[in-house]
Amino acid sequence: MSTSTEAITPIYYDTDLGIDDAMALAYLLASPKVDLVGIGTVSGNCSAAAAARNTLDFLGVAGRADIPVAVGAHDPMVGAFDGGSPEVHGDNGIGDIELPAASAEAVAGDAADMVIELAHTHPGRLTVLAVGPFTNLAIALEREPELPQLVADVVVMGGAACAPGNVTPVAEANIWHDPEAADAVFTAPWTVTMVGLDVTMAHRFSLDDQQALTQSGRPAAQAISAMLDTYMSFYTPIFGEPCVALHDPLAAAIAAGDIDTVCAPTVGIRVDVTDGPGRGRTICDMRGRYRGYPAPEGARHRVVLEIAEPFAPRLREAILSV
């Protein structure tokens, strides 16, 4: 790596890995600007335990067994884990492909402990990147109320400001799986960059991208390509053509500082934690849209609506380099 230490961002990655989570992990591994200092897992696309297994195995394929992985929360703050999203990510979370079993095991302690410890190890420098339900972050905020002052940035994949939801008409999956945790994260005194469906549904991998991974001869890229069959089957009827949305990888690239945003206003964000039809919705105050989104009094979160360039080519290149 030729980048100077100053420009390298230590990132804690919180994931329910997950097909697009694996793509995001590959992006982080590929980035010379990222020091992936720890990974915590959470139930969402699959169970926290399965996500840890998938993560360890994928790190093994990528030759990065050195990165510590901690198992996180199995259940959301309220209620119990609902079994995941096999229709999107397969029964095992990675499209029912079998990765070579890694010998590495998860570290002692849970994911919430890991993010707290990393925040203390890298005070004022750590970026927290969460691409699953925010349960581990909510627990960490309870255990360490100073966490918001310790971390530098929080980037999440989740929610929908004006775009439709993907579980209910208004709820996105990561928020839907633990609305109470999401509410805690958006209420905590830090600034969250929300990378939601407004922008992630607009950036997609095509069959051509998938084929390029297959043909690369590189194990990590080929593993992702194999996973993508399941993901593609889910998204094809949604988009009306064979392609997949790049949710988690885009959040990873934004956390890495690689993306120029064209429209990412500062807005207030609340989470609907009622039991009504709006449950799990991120209620973003977008009322400033008609005059260029002046930041409302007291608002501090940032919601990414548009980025400067197509993201798929950058992601493809990154995955091919792992």
Place this chain on the structure above:
Amino acid sequence: MSTSTEAITPIYYDTDLGIDDAMALAYLLASPKVDLVGIGTVSGNCSAAAAARNTLDFLGVAGRADIPVAVGAHDPMVGAFDGGSPEVHGDNGIGDIELPAASAEAVAGDAADMVIELAHTHPGRLTVLAVGPFTNLAIALEREPELPQLVADVVVMGGAACAPGNVTPVAEANIWHDPEAADAVFTAPWTVTMVGLDVTMAHRFSLDDQQALTQSGRPAAQAISAMLDTYMSFYTPIFGEPCVALHDPLAAAIAAGDIDTVCAPTVGIRVDVTDGPGRGRTICDMRGRYRGYPAPEGARHRVVLEIAEPFAPRLREAILSV
């Protein structure tokens, strides 16, 4: 009127008149395709009683004292009338201008009775156009469960599918003022055409349009122009330039059959009647947006997102002809 009887639509107009409501009324009066058979009032922008006074006086200015006006519900289905929106429509609902007092009075019976009677008088032909809270319609549905089979069309100004709200981050004023009534209207077995903020915020009157009304020398147009000062003061900081949104007039023009829609998908619509942050939101299922909005199973409402031509010129011409 040279139009044949077949092409003339009998319309019942339900209104909390209201500055843009007065513009919508002028549009209906101007249309050769509309037979305005009755007007019911409701509390919203101002009280139902004030709305009736405003309506009767405006009809007097326009020389149409023949159209019957019924006072409708003062309070929403749950709770009490909150006093209206003086910051938008002035204390009296019409920008605090004084219209010449009409001698006509409201008819006996309330607005819900009126719409039921009109539905029976024009079976299968009546269009119901509601541009205030839907309280009268909800009461009418309770009193006459056959109403949905009797009316031909229901067009409402209200709600927001993907656009921000205008009272809360997600709630539009007409729905906000009586979510329970709106829920009843969207649940009833009829098809509602929802003309919400997604499309109405995109069509605006400018200072130039206002000036044209002033200079016309026509009493109804001049009255509207005078009202517009208050409305313009409210909207200028929202849009960052002097203009006003054409909410109710656009719904009126759609009810009259004058507007070609470019995008008006058939979707399911629910109303959030919780006490959470989503209260008063129209939850439209827009998840089909990525493949051209195929109608979901069981969906029957239509939400207007885009129309073919700029609406302001058509409205200006209509108001100038009253």
